[in-house]
Amino acid sequence: MLLTVDRLKTYFHTSEGIIRAVDDVSFKIERGRILGIVGESGCGKSMTAMSIMRLVPSPGKIVGGNINFDGHDLLKLSNEEIRRLRGDRMAMIFQDPMTSLNPVFTIGEQIAEILRTHRGLKKSAALERTESLLQNVGIPDPARRIREYPHQMSGGMRQRVMIAMAISCEPSLIIADEPTTALDVTIQAQILRLLKGLTDSLNTALILISHDLGIIAETADEVGVMYAGKVVEYATTKELFANPLHPYTIGLLESIPRFGEVKEDRLRTIKGVVPKLSELPEGCKFNPRCKYVIEKCNNAEPELIDTGVGHLVRCWVDLNKSKSK
Ligand SMILES: Nc1ncnc2c1ncn2[C@@H]1O[C@H](COP(=O)(O)OP(=O)(O)OP(=O)(O)O)[C@@H](O)[C@H]1O
Ligand SMILES: [Mg+2]
Numbered sequence: 001m002l003l004t005v006d007r008l009k010t011y012f013h014t015s016e017g018i019i020r021a022v023d024d025v026s027f028k029i030e031r032g033r034i035l036g037i038v039g040e041s042g043c044g045k046s047m048t049a050m051s052i053m054r055l056v057p058s059p060g061k062i063v064g065g066n067i068n069f070d071g072h073d074l075l076k077l078s079n080e081e082i083r084r085l086r087g088d089r090m091a092m093i094f095q096d097p098m099t100s101l102n103p104v105f106t107i108g109e110q111i112a113e114i115l116r117t118h119r120g121l122k123k124s125a126a127l128e129r130t131e132s133l134l135q136n137v138g139i140p141d142p143a144r145r146i147r148e149y150p151h152q153m154s155g156g157m158r159q160r161v162m163i164a165m166a167i168s169c170e171p172s173l174i175i176a177d178e179p180t181t182a183l184d185v186t187i188q189a190q191i192l193r194l195l196k197g198l199t200d201s202l203n204t205a206l207i208l209i210s211h212d213l214g215i216i217a218e219t220a221d222e223v224g225v226m227y228a229g230k231v232v233e234y235a236t237t238k239e240l241f242a243n244p245l246h247p248y249t250i251g252l253l254e255s256i257p258r259f260g261e262v263k264e265d266r267l268r269t270i271k272g273v274v275p276k277l278s279e280l281p282e283g284c285k286f287n288p289r290c291k292y293v294i295e296k297c298n299n300a301e302p303e304l305i306d307t308g309v310g311h312l313v314r315c316w317v318d319l320n321k322s323k324s325k
Helices: 045-053 079-085 107-119 123-136 155-167 185-202 213-219 237-242 247-254 319-324
Strands: 003-014 017-029 034-038 060-069 090-093 173-177 205-210 222-227 230-236
Touching: 003 045, 017 045, 017 060, 017 222, 017 230, 034 045, 034 213, 045 060, 045 090, 045 173, 045 205, 090 155, 107 123, 107 155, 123 155, 155 173, 155 185, 173 185, 185 205, 185 213, 205 213, 213 237, 222 237, 222 247, 230 237, 230 247
Parallel strands: 034 205, 034 222, 090 173, 173 205
Antiparallel strands: 003 017, 003 060, 222 230
C-alpha cells in the first residue's frame, strides 16, 4: 500500500475549546488509483490533506493516529526529512494557484528551481525538462510560456502550471485540494481529464478533494464522504452512487443538478448548516439535519462499519435493509 492513514486526529486548541478538525480518519490508497474526499465546507478535507503533508497550520496539531507513506512513518520524520519528501515523493495542488505561485519569478524559473533543488539538475537541463512538463500538461507553445509570469496566464493555464510543478519530480502521491473550484466548467473538465490521465501514465496515486460529488463521480475510483471531521461513508465510486447508505451522502447526491432539470427542482439541498465544530451535538454529529433520525442517534455516535463489500458507513439506521424491504 502506498499510503495508509490510520485513525488520524488533528485538533485545534482554541479559546472556544477543542476543535476536532480531523477526528479518527482512516483510508488507504495504492499507486495508479484516485481517491475522492468529499464533504461540505469545514468538514476537515483540507486539514486531512495538510496533515499528510505535515503542513497543519498553528494552533492545529496532529494528536493521534499514524500515516505510513511508502514505508515512511510520516509522523515520526524530522522536519528536514519531511521537506525532502514533499515536492519530490508527494506533492500538493492547491485551490488557488496564485497563493502558491511566486509573482516575481517566471513560470520556467519556478519549475526549474524545484528540479534543481530536488533532482540536482543543471540550469539548461532543468529548463529543457520544464518545457516538456509544460507540454505534458497541455500548455501550448511552452518555449514562449516558460518566460511568462503567473499574472500573464489565465486561471486554467495557471492551474496547469501548478500541476506541472506537482508532477515535476514524478511523485508517487499527489493531493489535489479543490483543484478546479476557481475555474469555469469547461476548463474544470479539461483539468480533471488531465489529472486522471497523469495518474494513469505516471502511475501516481491521486487524492482528489472536492465539495462537489459530481466531480468525484467522474474522476475517483473510491470515495470517502466526510462530515464534521469524520468519514461517514466509504466505498468504491460505483458502489457509492448505486447504493448510498448514509443520509448525508444521499442528501449530497440529491443536490447534484441533473441535466434537463428546472432550477426549482434542484434546490433539494440538505436542510440546516454544518454545525460549528466547537458546538457539535451529542451522538451522531449529523442528527440535527437527518431525516431518518431515531432516538439512538441523539445518544451515541455510531462506528464506521463495513456492510460487507468494503462499503463502510457510520449510521445507526440500516438504510440498506430498509431499501430491500
Ligand atoms: N486556523 C484555524 N484555527 C481554528 N480552527 C481551524 C483553523 N483552520 C481550520 N480550522 C477548523 O478545522 C475545520 C476543518 O477545516 P478544513 O479547512 O479542513 O475544512 P474543509 O473541509 O477543507 O473546508 P472547505 O471546503 O471550506 O475548504 C474547520 O471547520 C475549522 O473549524
Ligand atoms: Mg478546504
